[in-house]
Amino acid sequence: MHFPVAPAVEWWENRQEIQEEGFDKAKKYSIDKIKEKNYNIDLCGYPHEEEEILPPKELIQQYQEKRASLNADIDRILAQITDILGINLEEN
Numbered sequence: 001m002h003f004p005v006a007p008a009v010e011w012w013e014n015r016q017e018i019q020e021e022g023f024d025k026a027k028k029y030s031i032d033k034i035k036e037k038n039y040n041i042d043l044c045g046y047p048h049e050e051e052e053i054l055p056p057k058e059l060i061q062q063y064q065e066k067r068a069s070l071n072a073d074i075d076r077i078l079a080q081i082t083d084i085l086g087i088n089l090e091e092n
Helices: 006-014 031-036 056-085
Strands: 018-020 024-026
Touching: none
Parallel strands: none
Antiparallel strands: 018 024
């Protein structure tokens, strides 16, 4: 199996910073910058989301609220579908 690695090898041999749509895709740091950051190579500053840990009761209540909201959405969509198709689910 052949993998098209030529673009990556070409970039590696002539490393340049790459930005697409205002976002960094590749960064370039000097050894002095890496030393300055105490060899922490996570220099790109990607945002890290912190997970919120809720007490069990609040977590269960949150899940119940989400489930109720999803059930309401499903009921609304099913009502629209049955209305479009002219189906009356209350008829026997």
